[in-house]
Amino acid sequence: MEEHGFDFRRQLSIMARERLTFSPISEISTLVQAHAALSFGAGEPSDGTIPKTSFQAAAERAFADPGIWGYHHDELGDLDLRTWLLERMKLDDMAPDWVQAEDILITHGAGGAISLAVEALVDEGSVVLVEGPTYSDSLLALRRQGAVCIPVPSDAxxxxxxxxxxxxxxxxARFLYTIPNFQNPSGCTTTLARRRHILEILRRHDVAILEDDPYHYLGYDGPAPTSYLKLAGNDRRVIHCNSFSKIVAPGIRIGWAVVPPALKEAFLALAVCDGLGPALLLQRALLYLMRSLDFEKYVEGLRSEYRSRRDRMLDLIERRLAPLGLRTNRPGGGFFIWAQAPEEMKDFHSEAFARYAVRREKIGVVPGNAFFPEGASMGDRAFRLSYAKLPPEHMKEGVERLARAWTSFAGQRGKSDR
Ligand SMILES: Cc1ncc(COP(=O)(O)O)c(C=O)c1O
Structure with missing residues (x-):
């Protein structure tokens, strides 16, 4: 017997042995914690925007509901919550006419919905198209299933x-995985004209779409364009994934998928294997929270908070980092800015820089190669900055630390402590 008891390493499945990897974002968060660093790494809502008091009142109401303690016999999730979502999606130009409450599945966040879609549609060796760059953890789910991910170059x-x-x-290709609004990590939004064009190409080649839209309501310069789900209309080639993680709290782990009828059976069977959906207590609490809010006003409050954080961050970057050569974009919403090293910095490597910055200057960023399939070098010169979680009063200090790290890292090139 080994020091840690039974040696499960010998028993690991091929999938666990060969295809599982940890999220590079978790690696940076661990380093950030270990060094008590400030961080532009976390892509999650600021603590102050989470409606804790109202959620508590809603949860207390949910406690009194009958049926929350037993197994829930509707695998799709709470019908009232699904009905609320349906109405919201119709109001917000997201759902075509065919979508009904029975086409909506409540999931463990958008991540849970993506995972189900990947399990339903991907075999080992299946080709999946992704944006270059794209959300790192979805790449992990695709890799676990054995997908061959092909990044499609994107611009603003x-x-x-x-x-x-x-x-x-x-x-x-089995499908295109796309985050059309205020994308993670690039902050870019696919224009309506592009969506139409891409949809036309995919129709011609008979390819499906996995649309991931958790930043939908966080547009700071105007609303998100019409969803792929709605644009595709009756041809029903789009699986739409969404989440309350960015507009309520990631800790409640509630998201949803709009599942085309041809996939419903597979999704339901997979959801059962996946430990059933999120706790009914939380689904009901979320429903009561949503009913107690003026949703439009609520999301406008979030937008106004994050808009001012984005503007502050862009202003600090403009003043302190742009003069050092760092190139960044201006996101129209969401949580992220995509930063790139200039061509002149020939041997810049974002993974080395991210580790260096947190160790040397106690500032966290996420390296760009986390957002490309393994082995691709397109992210080597980029990194992601999130302005969502770090309190605005620490942003200036954060940018100052980043500037110092950038300057000394450039001076250190070629030395071994990177
Ligand atoms: C594009 C995208 N999809 C999915 C997720 C996962 O969200 P959830 O917490 O709803 O699983 C995130 C979280 O960062 C994200 O940015």
Whole structure:
């Protein structure tokens, strides 16, 4: 017997042995904690925006509901919550006419919905198209299932249609995974014209879409364009995933998927294997919270808070980091700014820089290669900055630390302590 008891390493499945990896974001959070650092790494809501008191009142109401203690016999999740979501999605230009409450599945966050979609649609070796860059943890779920992910180059307006057309494996792709609004990590939004163009290409090649939209309500310069789900209308090639993580709290782990009828059976069977959905108590509490709020006013409050954080961050970057050569974009919403090293910094490597910055100057950022499939080098010169969680009063100090790290890292190139 080993020091830690039974040696399960010998028993690990091929999947666990060969395809599981940890989230690079968790690695940075661990380093941030270990060094008591400030962080632009966390892509989650600021503590102050979480409606804790109202949620507590809603949860107390939910406690009195009958049926919350037993197994819930509706695998789709709470019907009243699904009905609320349906109404919201119709109001917000997200759902076409065919979508009804029975097409909505409550999931463990958007991540849970993505995981189900990947399990339902991906075999080992299946081709999946992703944005370049894309959300790191979805790449992990795709990798676990054995997908071959092909990043499609994107610009400020989203995926480049001509690059999509150029992909030799386009026709055999199982789906395109896209985050069309205020994307993680680039902050970019796919314009309506691009969405139409991309949809037309995918229709022509008979490829489905996995649309991931957790930042939908966080547009600071205007609302999100019409969803792929709605644009696709009756051809029902879009699985739409969404979440309360960014507009309420990630800790409640509640999201949803709009599942096309042809996939419903597979999704329900997978959801059962996946430990059933989120706790009914929490689903009911969330429903009561939503009913107690003026939703429009509520999300406008979030937008106004994050808009001012974004503007402050951009202003600090402009003043302190742009003169050092760091190139950044201006996101129209969401939580993220995408930062890139200039061409002149030939041997800049974002993973080395991220480790260096947290160790040397106690400031966390997420390296760009976390957002590309393994082995791709496109993220090596980029990193992600989140302005959502770090309190505004620490932003100046955070940017100052980043500037110091950037300057000394550039001076250190070639030395071994990177
Ligand atoms: C694009 C995107 N999809 C999914 C998720 C996961 O969200 P959830 O907490 O709802 O699982 C995140 C969280 O950062 C995200 O940015």
């Amino acid at each position: 307006d989203g995926i480049l249609p001509e690059e999509l057309e150029r992909i030799p494996a386009l026709r055999e």
